[in-house]
Amino acid sequence: MRSLRVPFLLVMVLFAAAPLYGLLKISLSPPGEVMTAHPTLVPHGITWRHWQRVIESGQIGAPLRKSLLVASGTTALALLLAGPAAYSLVQLPLRWRYGVLIGLFLCRMLPEVSVAMPIAVVFLRWGLMDTALGLTLAHLPMALPVAAWVLTTAFGNIPRDVEEAAALDGCNLWRTLAYVIIPLALPGVIVAALLVWLLSWEEFVLATYLTLGDKTMPLQVYYYLYQGNAFVTAVAAVIMTVPVLLLSALLQRFIRETSLAGVVR
C-alpha cells in the first residue's frame, strides 16, 4: 500500500491538472495542432491569434462586466444580510443555532430549476429579466446560507469576554461591532466573501433562466462551446478561470488563518 502512494498521488495530480492544461494549450495553439485526427499533446508552436480574436470581437467585454457586477453585488448584499443574522445566531442557544443553520442548508438543497421558473415569470413582469440587478437578487438566496454559515463560525470563535470588556469600556453596540467584532472576525468575513463571489461567478442555471440576450461569462462560454469553435471557447474559459485561481489562492490562505486563529485564541 505504501509503495503505491506516490504513483497514485502523481496520477491524481495529473488528473486534476490535465483538463486545465488542455484548455490553456488549445487557447495558444495554431489550428493545425488541434483540428486534426491526432492532436499534439505538447505545444509545438504558440500563437496569440485566438486571444486577439476574442478580445477584438467585442463579445467578451459585456459578459465580463455583467458577471463581475453580479458577483460583486451578490457578495456585498450577502454580507449585509447574513452579517446581522450570524451575529444574532451566535447569541442563541446552540440547539436553536444549529436548527436555523440546518434550515438554511435545506434551502440550499432545493433544485434550482424549481426556484428559477417562477422567479423568471415574476422578473419578466417586473422588468428585471436580463439585468444584472435581477440576477444578483436571484443569486442571493443561494449565497446566503453559505455566508451565514461561515460568518456564524467566525463570530462564534470570538470569546464573550472580549465583547464584555468592550462594553465595560463604554462601547455601544455599533462601536463594539466596528472596533472589536468585525476586525477579529475579518478572516472569516473574507472567506465568506470569497466563497460567495466564486459561487455567483460560475452560476449557470439561474443565469440561463434569467437571461435573454445580455449574457454572463458562463453563458458566453457555453455559447462559444455550442457554436463549436474550440479556440474561442478555450480563450473564454481561460479568461473565466484566471480570477478563480487567484481568489482560490487567497481563500486557502484565509481559511488557514481562520482555523489557526481559532487555535491560538
Added chain:
Amino acid sequence: MKWRHHSLTLVPAFNTPRLRSLTRYAGLCLGLAPLTLYLAALTLVPVSSTLLLSLQTPQGDWGLAAYRAIISHYQFGEAVANTLLVTALGLGLELALGLAAALALTERRRALGWVRIALLVPLGVPTIVAASAMRYIFGTVGYLNEVLYRLGVIDLPIDWTGSRWLAVVTVAVADAWKVTPLVMLILLAGLQAIPRQLYEAARTDGATPWQQFRRITLPLLRPAITMALIVRGVDAFRIFALPLALTGRNLPVLSTYAYVEYLEYGNPHTAAASSTLLLLMILVAVAAYLKLAGREEALR
C-alpha cells in the same frame, strides 16, 4: 448580553431582567429577520408556486394531468434513469478516489501539503469551464482518444458521448473531476478526528494494515462518508450544466428535462411537475440522511 446597550435600558424602570431579555430577543429577531424573509421570499415561495403550477392544467383546472403527461413521455423515464445512473456512478468514483486521496494525504508533511493544494484546484474551477475542457478531452478527435491511440489501446477513435451508456460514464467522470476534492476534504477531516492511539493499540495487538482499515478507519469514518454522500448526492441529482454542455440534448437528466419543457416547448406545467419530482427525490435523500445520521448519534 449584547443587546443590553439598547437605549431603553438606560431608564431604570425599563431595566428589569424581564424587559432586558425581551429587548434582547427583539434585537435577535431584528438581526435574523431580513435574511429569513428574503430566503423565504426567493426560495420557499417559488418552490411552492412551482408545486401549485404542477397541479394545474393549462386551462386552469386542478389535477395530475401534468404528471400523467410526463410519465408517459419516454424522455422523462430516460431522464430519471440517467439522473440516477450519473449520481450512482459519480458518487462511486468520487468516494473511491476521494477516500484513496484522503488516506494518502493524512500525514502532515510539507510535500503532501503541496499535493493537497494541487488536488483542490478543480473544486474552484467553474462547471462550464470543466465542461469545455472535458469536451476536448472526450471529443472524437480529443485528447483521451489520442492518448489511448498512442498507448496502443485503440486503433479507431471512440465516440465518448455517442451512446447513452458512454455518455453517462463521461458525464460522471467530468463531475468527479470537479468535486472529488470536496469529498476528499470531508473525509480528510473525518480521518484526522480518529485518535491515533487506536492505531497504536491495534498495532501492538498485531493487527495488519488492512485489519486496521476495516476495523478502525472505516467504522469511525462512517459519519464523514454519509455526510459526503448526501452533500454530493443532492448536487448530483440537480446536475445541469455538464450533461447539457457535454452531450447537447443527448443525455436528458431531470433538471435539463424541466428546462427543455419550459424554454423549448413552453410548457410550464410539465416543467413544474418534473421539477417537483426532482424536489421529492432530494427530500427523500435528505430525510434518509437525517434518519441515518440521527441513528448514528444515538448509537454513540
